[in-house]
Amino acid sequence: MKDNTLLHIDISQFQDDLINWYQENKRDLPWRVEQNPYKIWVSEVMLQQTKVDTVIPYFNKFIDDFPTLYDLASAKEQDVLKAWEGLGYYSRARNLQNAIREVVASYGGEIPANPSDLGSLKGVGPYTKGAILSIAYDQPEPAVDGNVMRVLSRILKVEEDIAKPRTKKVFENHVRELISHVDPSSFNQGLMELGAIVCTPKNPMCMLCPVQQHCQAFAEGIEKQLPIKSKAKKQKSLPYVALLIKNKEGNYLIEKRPETGLLANLWQFPMVPLNEMGFNQIPSWFEKEYGIDVALKREAGKLKHVFSHLIWDLEIHEATSISSQTCLSNARFVNKNEMEAFPFPVSHQKMKQFLLG
DNA sequence: AAAACGGGGAA
DNA sequence: TTCCCAGTTTT
Known part of the structure; x- marks a missing residue:
C-alpha cells in the first residue's frame, strides 16, 4: 500500500x-x-x-x-x-x-x-x-x-x-x-x-x-x-418547427416518441427538423410522414429548451388540418381534456399550456 | 473512455 | 451565463 x-x-x-x-x-x-x-x-x-x-x-x-x-x-x-x-x-x-x-x-x-x-x-x-x-x-x-x-x-x-x-x-x-x-x-x-x-x-x-x-x-x-473537474463540451443547437395542429373537431395532433433514445415513450406535438428542409417544405413533408394535410396559420412564439447535451430551438406554429386521423399508430388527434392523461416533456408541457390558456 | 440522457436552481 | 446536482446505460 x-x-x-x-x-x-x-x-x-x-x-x-x-x-x-x-x-x-x-x-x-x-x-x-x-x-x-x-x-x-x-x-x-x-x-x-x-x-x-x-x-x-x-x-x-x-x-x-x-x-x-x-x-x-x-x-x-x-x-x-x-x-x-x-x-x-x-x-x-x-x-x-x-x-x-x-x-x-x-x-x-x-x-x-x-x-x-x-x-x-x-x-x-x-x-x-x-x-x-x-x-x-x-x-x-x-x-x-x-x-x-x-x-x-x-x-x-x-x-x-x-x-x-x-x-x-x-x-x-x-x-x-x-x-x-x-x-x-x-x-x-x-x-x-x-x-x-x-x-x-x-x-x-x-x-x-x-x-x-x-x-x-x-x-x-x-x-x-477542489474538486478538480474538467469541463463538458458545449451543446449543439437544433432548430425545429413545432406544430399545434387543430382539426375540424377541435382536436389536436400529438404523437408518442420512439421507445429508445431521447425522451423515450413520452408524447409531444409534431416537430419538423428545420436543418433537414426549408420552411416551405413543411406541408409536403407532413403529407409524406403523417398522411395528413396541414396549413400553417400563425406563429405562436419561440421556445428554447436546453438539455445537458443539446439545445432545441423551437418555433411554435398554430396550424389546421381537415383530417381526423393519421396513417401512424403512434399519432392521434385528442381533445384538450384527453391530453391530460399523456406524459409530456417540459418543453411540450409549455406548448400544451399555451393551448389551455 | 466517452457520449447519451432532463430539468431546475444557484452563483 | 455557467455550473451544479443523492448516476446509469449504451456505444
Whole structure:
C-alpha cells in the first residue's frame, strides 16, 4: 500500500464527528421517516441528478400513487411516466419499474440485500446499489455520488479529475477504508448531507464543518480549488418547427416518441427538423410522414429548451388540418381534456399550456 | 473512455 | 451565463 493518504486521518474520530453531526442536523425528509427499502430505492432514483427540494413533492405523489412495489409492478408504464412528468431522465422511471417487476418475478417481492443480485437490476448502478445496501440494510458499502466526491476530495486532498469515470473508484476505495461498520447508513448519508449543506461547491462553510480538523484542503487553504473537474463540451443547437395542429373537431395532433433514445415513450406535438428542409417544405413533408394535410396559420412564439447535451430551438406554429386521423399508430388527434392523461416533456408541457390558456 | 440522457436552481 | 446536482446505460 503506497498511498498512505488515510494515515493522516483519525478514522474513528472522523466517523464519530460525521455521524454525530448528521444525527443532530439531518433534514426531515419523507424518505427518512421509516427504513423501507422500496421507498428508499424510489427516493434514491429520483435524487439522481436532481435536487432534494425538487424531489420531495414528486416522491410524495409517487408513493401516494404506488404505495408498495406491487402497485408499481402492476402499473401501466404510461402512468408511471405521468407521475415522473417534469422530473427528467425518464429512463430512470422506466428502469425502476422494470427492476421492481424483476424483484416481484424473481425475488418474491423482496428487494435483494446482496450486491450482486441488487446490482443486476435495471437502473441500479454502483451508487444506488450502495445507497440501498447501506441505508435500507445497514451494510458498510460505499455510495459515492458527486457530493461524496467533492467532500472527500477536500478532506483527503484528492486531485484527480472527478469528471473521469475511473476517479469514482478511487473514492469508493477510500470509503471502504473510512466507513463506519456500526452505522454505515448515517456515515454515507452524513457525507452527502455535509456536501449538500456545508461543503458546497462554490463557498464551503468550513467554519461550520464538523470534520474541519480532519480536512486536508482546509488545512492548506485550498478548499475552493477542489474538486478538480474538467469541463463538458458545449451543446449543439437544433432548430425545429413545432406544430399545434387543430382539426375540424377541435382536436389536436400529438404523437408518442420512439421507445429508445431521447425522451423515450413520452408524447409531444409534431416537430419538423428545420436543418433537414426549408420552411416551405413543411406541408409536403407532413403529407409524406403523417398522411395528413396541414396549413400553417400563425406563429405562436419561440421556445428554447436546453438539455445537458443539446439545445432545441423551437418555433411554435398554430396550424389546421381537415383530417381526423393519421396513417401512424403512434399519432392521434385528442381533445384538450384527453391530453391530460399523456406524459409530456417540459418543453411540450409549455406548448400544451399555451393551448389551455 | 466517452457520449447519451432532463430539468431546475444557484452563483 | 455557467455550473451544479443523492448516476446509469449504451456505444
